[in-house]
Amino acid sequence: MKLTKYQKEAIVRAIMNDVPKPNKTTRHSEVQSAIVKAMSPECRKVYNKTPSALATQHTGSLTYDDCSYRTHSVTIGDVSKEKLEAILKPYKDADEAYRKAKSQLTAAVEGCNTLKQLEAALPEFKKYFPTEQQPTKNLPALANVVADLSKLGWPKKAGVKA
Numbered sequence: 001m002k003l004t005k006y007q008k009e010a011i012v013r014a015i016m017n018d019v020p021k022p023n024k025t026t027r028h029s030e031v032q033s034a035i036v037k038a039m040s041p042e043c044r045k046v047y048n049k050t051p052s053a054l055a056t057q058h059t060g061s062l063t064y065d066d067c068s069y070r071t072h073s074v075t076i077g078d079v080s081k082e083k084l085e086a087i088l089k090p091y092k093d094a095d096e097a098y099r100k101a102k103s104q105l106t107a108a109v110e111g112c113n114t115l116k117q118l119e120a121a122l123p124e125f126k127k128y129f130p131t132e133q134q135p136t137k138n139l140p141a142l143a144n145v146v147a148d149l150s151k152l153g154w155p156k157k158a159g160v161k162a
Contacts, residue, residue, distance in 0.1 A: 001114060003112065003113060008109045008112075011109055011118075011128050011129060012109050014128045015105060015125055015128050015149070016102055016105070018154055019098070019149060019156065020153040020154075028072050028074070031088065032074050032075065035074055035075070035084065035087060036075075036077075038079045038083050038087065040077075040078050043077040047077055054076070055075070055076050055077060056073045056074065056075050056076065057073065057074060057076045098152060100148065101145075101149050104144070104145050105149065109122070124146050125146075
């Protein structure tokens with residue numbers, strides 16, 4: 001069975017839906033808490049009284065969303081740019097790992113023209129595939145797609161909410 005572009009996109013979307021995503025509100029709170037801890041005692045005192053009196057900065061999306069226009073503002077006070085980058089680094093690294101895994105998965109799925117090729121290339125994801133209607137040949141070579149998604153927590157456990 002020849003796969004359509006829509007079917008390929010649906011397969012990738014279904015697989016990525018089973019990769020756990022962070023809670024955006026919790027993540028933003030964690031970042032803000034770390035920034036407050038990095039502030040000087042005097043600045044922290046002002047933050048506790050009137051946070052809006054201090055400097056704020058957009059941190060980028062810091063989420064797994066594909067929409068880059070979603071940004072979060074954090075109150076940075078007197079935290080240096082270097083400290084802020086150090087605080088944000090683990091979150092940005094996690095986002096990059098997610099984007100890379102999704103990109104690799106998309107490339108792997110897009111590289112297959114038929115269901116048989118896809119089943120041979122990515123047998124771990126068979127439950128996400130449409131049903132076969134006619135057999136075909138040719139198999140692409142792929143590596144590390146399953147391992148990268150597993151590192152991110154695929155498949156997400158039942159009952160776990162993001």
